[in-house]
Amino acid sequence: MTYRRPRGCRVLRLVGCAALFVTPLVSCGGSDPLVVFAAASLTDALDDVVATAMSPSDDAPTISYAGSSTLAAQIVNGAPADVFISANPTQMDAVVAHADGHGPVTAVATNSLVIAVEAGNPHGITGVDDLAARTDEAGAALLVALADTTVPAGQYAQQALAAAGVALTPVTLEADVRAVLTKVALGEVDAGVVYATDITAAAGTVDAVPLGHPDAESITARYLAVALDGSNERALAFVDALTNADTQVVLSTWGFGAP
């Protein structure tokens, strides 16, 4: 005859399955470290800031890094962030429009653009003008990568090129600025326009060349921070601490400019 598994065993399994789904939800509601959503370009620098420049305490913040637009979308959709640090004003506007009673929006850093070239600068690039004017050893135009204009780095790069009056056709519009850097580091393109801080992060594999044009160099990315709940003292204090002298010294070692 057919064998039937004892009923209790099945129930146990169901409970087990249910527990798997429920556990993460419950653990979210426990004692709460400060949750900081920060632009991806701050990755190493902000970790350094928290480790060295902020007063050591038992409630080290949990920091989630991603593209500003991704983070903004997550916050607008209800992600439990206490502090948001955006690499561009557009995403900050989108978030504060949805956050009633948020704290003051504070400028915390700037990031300038540079040209990333292969280590040793084999094509002797000295500024943005060279990107369109120079050719490689075979006489072909230099291969240039930019970030796509849907991401801030790409918008800034286009603004900088326009400010310098340089017209060029990039071979690729990368989905994020780190991908531009990767293409340069792998030697697939001759140059790319990236943030100054990206070069610090990729030390050794690529060299930085200044844009070499005052109008182009005046274009910088501004980093803005906000406490999403203006009554959250710890969040307000965290945002406040980002502008103090100690923090700014650490940020400058990672290539960021003063706000």
Place this chain on the structure above:
Amino acid sequence: MSAARRGTHRRTGRTTPVAVSVMAALAIVVFSVPLLALMVRVPWSDIEDVVTSSASRDALALSLLTSVCATVCAAMLGLPLAWVLARTAMPGRSIVRAVCTLSMVMPPVVAGVALLAALGRRGLVGELLDDWFGVRLPFTTPAVVIAQVFVAMPFFVLTVESALRGTDRTVEDAARTLGASPAYVMRRVTLPAVRPAIVAGLVLTWARALGEFGATVTFAGNFPGTTRTLPVATYLALESDVDEALLMAMVLVVVSFIVLVSLRDRWTGALGGAR
């Protein structure tokens, strides 16, 4: 008793344990709920703008062109490979099979870096291509096809190989004893027998190629008209305009859905019939 049971099965179709039905229903929910949620979320009133915008039409056209090219390439290379893996006593066969399917489990972005390391301007083979023929693959439409073939071909090879292993060799032997050449047996006996698997493999490969993003964006880059496929365009739109991105995704979903449903009726229906 066993005869009676078989009769019951045939009449009511109650061959499926309740638990299996429940889990299958759960599986359907897993697939359909996110899709349904997406369809609810999509701002359908704007679909005309997106479908008629030249940017998304270029991306769709490029996606269809490259994914079909990739599927044809995968079939031309993958069928012989599946045959060799299934039918020959090649030394180190399991290692070869693993190597040929690794791209399936690699994170696609890593697959893209591997392709750059091989075929990029400074790549192992790419440097020679550049020196000898002046050919540079990255940032070109062929690079998109190569990325898709690299990532999607294992689906074809594995599907066809397992079908080839499952065929009845005695039928082939009979054909041989009747004087058929090996090529004739392959063409008229073996391949027709595994046709459903070939079709299924083609569909899987095409679907994977059509949705390919990571390897494409890493190896081929992103430029409108030459390398910006619909998945890449969708990902980028997600950064700036979520509604537009969702509509683009829906275009991809609808086109794939129509193709998959019509293929199922036309060809893979034979798969069900054969069993």
